[in-house]
Amino acid sequence: MIRLSEKYQGLAELTLERRTDGQLWASGDDWAKPVRVHRCFPWSEPGRFLSLRDDDGEVALVGGLDELDDPSRRVLESAIAEAGFVLEVTRIMNVEEEVEIRTWEVETRQGPRIFQTRLDDWPTTVPGGGIVIRDVAGDLYHVADPTGLDGKSRKWLWAFVD
Amino acid sequence: MERETQNAIDRRIVERYTDQPARMPVAAREAVEGAWGGRPVQLYALIDLDAGMRLDEAWLALGESQVAIARRPTQRGTPRASDSVDETWEAQTFPRERLQAIRETPGLSGNTLTFLGVPDEPALAVVRYTHRQRRAVENVRFVLEQELEGRSVPTGDADDAYAASVAAPIREAQALVAGKQGAVLWRLLSYLGRYRGQVILGFVAATIITGVSLVPPWLAGYLIDEVVRPVQDGVMSVEDGTTVAWLMVAAMAVVYLVRQASALIRLRYLAILGEWVARDLRTELYEHLQRLSLGFYSRKKTGSLITRVSSDTDRLWDFLAFGVVDASLSAVMLMGLSAVLLSLDWKLGLVMVVPVPLFCWSIYKHGEHMNRFFIRAWRKWSRVTDILSDTIPGMRVVKAFNQEERETGRFNERNVDVTDEFNRIHQSWTTFWPVLMLAVHATTVAVWAFAMPRLLGEPNAEPSLSAGTFVSFLLYTTMFIGPMEVIGQIARTVQRATTSAHRVFEVLDTEPEIVDRPDPVRLEPIEGQVAFEDVSFGYDGVRQVLRGVSFAVKPGEMIGLVGPSGGGKTTVTNLIARFYDVTAGRVAIDGVDVRELDTGHLRRQIGIVLQEPYLFHGSVTDNIRYGHPEATPERVIEAAKAANAHDFIVKLPLGYDTIVGERGQNLSGGERQRVSIARAILHDPRILILDEATSAVDTETERNIQEAMDRLVAGRTVFAIAHRLSTLHKASRLFVMKEGRLVESGTHEELLAEPDGVYAKLHGLQMQLAVG
Numbered sequence: 001m002i003r004l005s006e007k008y009q010g011l012a013e014l015t016l017e018r019r020t021d022g023q024l025w026a027s028g029d030d031w032a033k034p035v036r037v038h039r040c041f042p043w044s045e046p047g048r049f050l051s052l053r054d055d056d057g058e059v060a061l062v063g064g065l066d067e068l069d070d071p072s073r074r075v076l077e078s079a080i081a082e083a084g085f086v087l088e089v090t091r092i093m094n095v096e097e098e099v100e101i102r103t104w105e106v107e108t109r110q111g112p113r114i115f116q117t118r119l120d121d122w123p124t125t126v127p128g129g130g131i132v133i134r135d136v137a138g139d140l141y142h143v144a145d146p147t148g149l150d151g152k153s154r155k156w157l158w159a160f161v162d
Numbered sequence: 163m164e165r166e167t168q169n170a171i172d173r174r175i176v177e178r179y180t181d182q183p184a185r186m187p188v189a190a191r192e193a194v195e196g197a198w199g200g201r202p203v204q205l206y207a208l209i210d211l212d213a214g215m216r217l218d219e220a221w222l223a224l225g226e227s228q229v230a231i232a233r234r235p236t237q238r239g240t241p242r243a244s245d246s247v248d249e250t251w252e253a254q255t256f257p258r259e260r261l262q263a264i265r266e267t268p269g270l271s272g273n274t275l276t277f278l279g280v281p282d283e284p285a286l287a288v289v290r291y292t293h294r295q296r297r298a299v300e301n302v303r304f305v306l307e308q309e310l311e312g313r314s315v316p317t318g319d320a321d322d323a324y325a326a327s328v329a330a331p332i333r334e335a336q337a338l339v340a341g342k343q344g345a346v347l348w349r350l351l352s353y354l355g356r357y358r359g360q361v362i363l364g365f366v367a368a369t370i371i372t373g374v375s376l377v378p379p380w381l382a383g384y385l386i387d388e389v390v391r392p393v394q395d396g397v398m399s400v401e402d403g404t405t406v407a408w409l410m411v412a413a414m415a416v417v418y419l420v421r422q423a424s425a426l427i428r429l430r431y432l433a434i435l436g437e438w439v440a441r442d443l444r445t446e447l448y449e450h451l452q453r454l455s456l457g458f459y460s461r462k463k464t465g466s467l468i469t470r471v472s473s474d475t476d477r478l479w480d481f482l483a484f485g486v487v488d489a490s491l492s493a494v495m496l497m498g499l500s501a502v503l504l505s506l507d508w509k510l511g512l513v514m515v516v517p518v519p520l521f522c523w524s525i526y527k528h529g530e531h532m533n534r535f536f537i538r539a540w541r542k543w544s545r546v547t548d549i550l551s552d553t554i555p556g557m558r559v560v561k562a563f564n565q566e567e568r569e570t571g572r573f574n575e576r577n578v579d580v581t582d583e584f585n586r587i588h589q590s591w592t593t594f595w596p597v598l599m600l601a602v603h604a605t606t607v608a609v610w611a612f613a614m615p616r617l618l619g620e621p622n623a624e625p626s627l628s629a630g631t632f633v634s635f636l637l638y639t640t641m642f643i644g645p646m647e648v649i650g651q652i653a654r655t656v657q658r659a660t661t662s663a664h665r666v667f668e669v670l671d672t673e674p675e676i677v678d679r680p681d682p683v684r685l686e687p688i689e690g691q692v693a694f695e696d697v698s699f700g701y702d703g704v705r706q707v708l709r710g711v712s713f714a715v716k717p718g719e720m721i722g723l724v725g726p727s728g729g730g731k732t733t734v735t736n737l738i739a740r741f742y743d744v745t746a747g748r749v750a751i752d753g754v755d756v757r758e759l760d761t762g763h764l765r766r767q768i769g770i771v772l773q774e775p776y777l778f779h780g781s782v783t784d785n786i787r788y789g790h791p792e793a794t795p796e797r798v799i800e801a802a803k804a805a806n807a808h809d810f811i812v813k814l815p816l817g818y819d820t821i822v823g824e825r826g827q828n829l830s831g832g833e834r835q836r837v838s839i840a841r842a843i844l845h846d847p848r849i850l851i852l853d854e855a856t857s858a859v860d861t862e863t864e865r866n867i868q869e870a871m872d873r874l875v876a877g878r879t880v881f882a883i884a885h886r887l888s889t890l891h892k893a894s895r896l897f898v899m900k901e902g903r904l905v906e907s908g909t910h911e912e913l914l915a916e917p918d919g920v921y922a923k924l925h926g927l928q929m930q931l932a933v934g
């Protein structure tokens with residue numbers, strides 16, 4: 001179900017488009033405004049419960065992608081892909097400990113990267129599968145299938161997965 | 163000078179810990195400045211994601227009147243600029259005056275910043291970047307947004323700002339990054355320098371212990387070869403033999419006496435010495451902690467700071483008192499033993515000595531191997547303690563929701579899990595050590611095997627090995643094991659000590675963010691005039707919590723700060739007391755920038771009463787006169803009376819001597835609040851800050867506190883934050899804060915006259931509540 005926020009209730013269907021100014025616009029029959037998409041459950045329900053918001057609050061809560069018309073859905077899909085972007089780790093080259101921080105050297109689907117985590121910050125398992133490592137700056141590194149990595153990567157990761 | 167080194171450290175951190183350049187490449191900068199007709203880049207940030215969300219290297223640059231994005235034409239670069247051959251850059255630029263708005267769309271790891279021009283026209287630019295670049299991008303955005311609001315912000319050195327923002331998260335996790343292990347160890351040892359005499363004495367004693375330990379086995383061998391056998395063979399007379407034998411017994415006694423005397427000196431001096439160093443470190447740490455700014459405390463966990471002062475210094479004591487000496491003397495011992503064995507009989511000696519490095523190495527390797535197990539066990543152990551620190555303080559909630567069983571189950575599961583890990587560790591070391599000892603004993607057996615034929619001799623030849631030498635040998639071999647263990651674990655010992663030292667030095671090396679200028683101004687007395695001029699501020703350098711706040715408050719005015727929570731009210735008061743420094747703009751007291759004032763002196767003139775009053779462990783009296791330990795009992799009572807606290811204090815069994823604070827007598831929220839008001843009254847500040855001082859108490863208590871506060875505010879400049887507008891009936895003016903801006907200000911009546919105003923709405927709501 002698409003639940004428009006109270007202010008917009010009684011208005012026609014919601015459509016979404018990416019306008020030339022680069023922003024995501026939500027519109028009804030006599031209103032239109034740029035919105036940002038927030039996923040309510042980024043890990044457990046990535047494609048459902050999408051909150052479209054502007055600076056004043058929620059404009060609409062989209063229950064699922066299939067509730068939108070085709071063009072809007074495609075626009076929203078790409079918007080959530082962007083909002084939900086994380087670095088996808090494909091190989092682990094090195095993990096080194098120092099005082100208070102641990103340095104990871106990895107290959108991601110997006111390119112090579114070196115990052116640090118705090119020593120007592122452990123990777124967490126995510127409902128959708130795999131583990132997520134959060135670095136000191138807040139970037140997330142997703143290892144979708146820890147058991148499917150090559151032997152050396154698995155060895156580096158061994159101490160961090162159950 | 164100081165700044166310079168900070169910047170150098172930032173750059174080193176970026177180079178060492180990230181794979182991105184420590185500054186904008188010259189070629190990219192030239193490309194941008196070329197496109198701007200030679201005007202310089204003022205600020206820049208790395209843009210590390212391309213449109214397809216792949217890691218990339220592009221640069222967002224801000225100039226006096228332009229914004230540019232420098233990209234490699236191919237669009238296929240990796241973020242490693244330095245070793246890339248392709249150094250051509252293309253700059254896409256747009257004039258700052260065309261910018262109308264900037265929108266940031268934050269994501270899990272990828273953020274998008276859109277520079278908007280005229281509505282419905284294509285965006286001027288869109289850039290995507292990971293969180294690591296966020297602070298640097300935010301610097302650029304801040305300047306641009308300030309300009310959109312008509313303010314200009316001076317920018318500092320572009321390279322410094324960039325390196326500082328990229329290095330910041332790493333520095334926050336570990337301020338001493340880029341410190342070398344050797345240097346840390348050296349610095350730690352330098353603390354011994356103050357006690358040079360004791361150190362030398364301890365080392366000499368330890369050397370003597372090592373030296374004389376080598377004597378008894380040698381004496382045993384000598385006794386057998388030179389006394390027992392000659393006497394048994396009749397070569398030596400029994401009398402002579404007895405004399406020599408007694409001499410040797412006496413020598414043994416002397417050896418042991420000397421050895422234990424040295425042991426006493428060594429243990430005592432070094433243990434005491436270690437304590438002194440630990441004491442020096444603790445004092446230095448605590449002193450330094452007092453100097454650090456609040457920002458430091460919001461970044462570090464209290465527990466971790468306490469550990470540094472307590473267990474880390476304790477571990478250093480252990481290392482300095484015993485580790486250093488043990489390690490160096492074990493090395494000496496191993497060498498001494500080897501030398502003795504080889505000189506006694508080089509063939510047998512080789513059998514024993516050659517495997518020793520191998521054993522040490524395998525102990526070291528074993529330690530390395532165990533490390534992974536330890537990390538895993540530590541991770542699981544923290545899952546156990548997490549539950550404890552979660553549920554014990556939250557026990558009321560657990561019980562209220564009847565979740566005891568589930569919590570027990572959760573705990574058991576993790577407990578079993580961690581036990582498995584520990585047992586894995588036990589399995590590993592319980593296998594390793596017996597196997598290693600087997601190998602050691604195998605060498606002993608080998609010594610026997612080699613020695614036997616030579617001991618008995620060929621049928622017609624003299625034995626080439628004497629019984630005495632053999633006995634000495636056997637006694638020496640048992641002495642190998644101890645030092646070997648120490649040497650094998652030396653890497654680990656040193657690492658543990660340097661880790662502790664590192665953690666201690668990290669605190670010592672953190673510079674307070676708030677520092678007084680060399681000759682600070684002292685306002686005597688402070689009148690109490692407070693002015694904000696275009697103040698912007700953010701705690702983390704990413705999000706602006708205050709944006710362009712301006713106001714002027716006359717001495718003696720009472721200002722009510724109202725508005726939704728998170729609006730920035732507490733932050734305003736934090737800036738008045740200079741707990742933090744502004745990002746842009748100026749905070750002035752009596753017309754003088756707070757950064758020019760003597761901070762200690764300023765804070766003595768400011769009184770703060772918080773919603774959650776903090777009482778220290780100590781008596782009520784101690785708490786009331788916390789700022790003025792010399793205050794007389796009369797003044798304490800006077801203050802308590804003014805705070806409406808006297809009556810309840812007197813009713814306590816121990817009156818003013820009642821111990822409060824953690825583990826002390828339980829006072830109710832309202833009572834604690836009145837004690838803290840008494841503290842503020844005694845302090846007699848010129849500027850008073852009341853941060854939701856009455857939000858957490860019932861109406862009756864509030865009336866009590868209110869009365870006390872009315873006495874307290876008289877004749878001072880007051881900033882009172884409150885949610886119940888009725889609390890602020892005395893305020894001369896009200897400031898409404900919302901989303902970091904001062905949105906309305908004026909008297910109660912003036913604000914109510916704005917029907918659409920935030921204040922009028924808030925007031926309307928509260929009236930409804932009061933009536934309904």
Ligand SMILES: Nc1ncnc2c1ncn2[C@@H]1O[C@H](COP(=O)(O)OP(=O)(O)O)[C@@H](O)[C@H]1O
Pocket residue numbers: 460701702707726727728729730731732733734899
């Ligand atoms: N020490 C801090 N570190 C980081 N952010 C903070 C800190 N203190 C407050 N903030 C943030 O600053 C904003 C304003 O907070 P505050 O001034 O306490 O608001 P108010 O007092 O109006 O409720 C909030 O969004 C809050 O999350």
Ligand SMILES: [Mg+2]
Pocket residue numbers: 731732733853
């Ligand atoms: Mg507050």
